[in-house]
Amino acid sequence: MADNGWVDAADIEEELPFGGFDNSEDVEVPAGGDVIGKCPVCGADVVDRDQAYFCSDYDCSFALWKNNRFFQSITKEMTKELATELLEKGEAKLEKCxxxxTGKTFNCVVKMTTDDEERAQFALEFPKRKKKSKED
Ligand SMILES: [Zn+2]
Structure with a gap:
């Protein structure tokens, strides 16, 4: 037995987990969640859970948190409708924020992007006014 610690790749090839893996019918959706859309990072289903809308792929860390400080700061909530729209279009119109x-009321469009760590990022855009007026 010439065991020098090395194994010929051909000898273990059949054991290697390449190919033959088809997860398409075995996507694990966490129990108790409704699918509300597709993950912008990986394309898996996003499901409604207690604290957030989570990507159903456990390797993906995308989530839309319901207790979301960004939305709280404009007195909005991450509702199912809003989350669905964001997943569908990447943006959603918000009225009467x-x-x-500052206590100011305004309408805006919230745009969702994802960062390098698969986290949702939000940015507000404001409708352009037809009249030119300078405000601070
Ligand atoms: Zn994902």
Missing amino acids: VSVR
């Missing part, structure tokens, strides 16, 4: 900081 109230800034917690």
Whole structure:
């Protein structure tokens, strides 16, 4: 037995987990969650759970948290409708937001992107006014 610690790749090839893996019919959706859309990171289903809308792929860390400070700061909630729209279009119109900081009411469009770590990022865009007026 010439065992020098090395194994010929051909000898273990059949054991290697390449090919033959088909997870398509075995996607694990966490129990108790409704699918509300597709994950913008990996394309898996996003499901409604207690604290957030989570990507159903356990390797993916995408989530839309319901207890979301960004939305709380404009007195909005990450509702199912909003999450669904964000997943579908990547943006959603928000009306009658109230800034917690300034108390101002405004309409805006929230855009969702994802960062390198698969986390959802939000940015607000404001409708352009037809009249030119400078405000601070
Ligand atoms: Zn995902």
